[in-house]
Amino acid sequence: MMNKRYILNQNATVRDALVSLDGNTHDWQTLFIVDDDERIVGTLTDGDIRRGLIKGAALDDAVSTVMHTNFKFVREGQNDAQLLKEFRNRQVYFIPVLDEQDHIVKVFNLIKYHNFLPVDAVLMAGGKGERLRPLTEKTPKPLLPVGGKAIIDHNIDRLISYGLKHINVTVNYLGEQLEEHFREPRNEVQIQTVREPKFLGTIGSIKFVPEFFNDTVLVMNSDLFTNINYEDFYLHFKEHDADMSVAAVPYSVSVPYGILDIEGKRNIKGLIEKPTYDYYANAGIYLIKRSALDLIPADTMFHSTDLLEALVAQGRKVIRFPLNGTWIDIGNPQEYKRANDLVKYMQ
Secondary structure, three states: OOOHHHEEEOOOEHHHHHHHHHHOOOOOOOEEEEOOOOEEEEEEOHHHHHHHHHOOOOOOOEHHHOOEOOOOOEEOOOOOHHHHHHHHHOOOOEEEEEOOOOEEEEEEEOOOOOOOOOEEEEEEEOOOOHHHOOOOOOOOHHHOEEOOEEHHHHHHHHHHHOOOOEEEEEEOOOHHHHHHHOOOOEOOEOOEEEEOOOOOOOOHHHHHOOOOOOOEEEEEEOOEEEOOOHHHHHHHHHHOOOOEEEEEEEEEEEOOOEEEEEEOOOEEEEEEEOOEEEEEEEEEEEEEEHHHHHHOOOOOOOOHHHHHHHHHHOOOOEEEEEOOOOEEEOOOHHHHHHHHHHHOOOO
């Protein structure tokens, strides 16, 4: 529901508008001007008022005399992430969503959120975290703190910052702790926990998610520490019309010796001095068309890599998205310490 404090009737005065703007939060300095039938007719910022006053408007004039009528908007049901990115890049931060009668349904706030991606998310949080024992003997690994906040909450908060509203967490080992952790909404989003009846691999438990609301599903390990740009990830996925996209981390291997370039079994063709080989490692973050999830068998151990191979075997499109930012797989005490050291510089 649109907050009425951000809406003003076109017959209100410029003075009324200034009072409303002064009372609003610092990250929301736009008013939506409506007619008597509650249909939007313009937008108004303090800049519009300032320009109007310079041109001779008075404080007792109607806001309709100074409002901006060539405003940006999207229609209800339209959620074009590329368009919202373009609005944000042009410093248009408040985008009203209108129904067919031009009533405001809601507003996209591109100051508070990076975007509003039409994506469901599933975080896999059922593992035992055995390599991090004794820390995980009584606490599931996703709830271990990194910088004073649970590992999984770093991921949840980042997903929410890209506008995701449908987030599921599959749980198993010490699952009651995660269920309790997410009992209350987080940043106005209710996280749904899904109990895995037995260990079903890195994606098998997705079959227990009761409902998906979007045609794109993001699946990821819950124990990652990353600043991946989900907007770029999603737009890359849509641009290539892929069935699955795998976030991939650049990984280089340097050989400290001269390597023989051998032809056949014996003949030496030359010497490669201390070569470096570049690869991409699976980051454990995937975007998947919802229809592709039908390939996952029910109640069976199944991994994300199994789905990848099944799609490739069918000739469907599987692509790579280079992840060039921070990425740590918190799988052992050394990586856990590294994440806690790194988070100090990211806050």
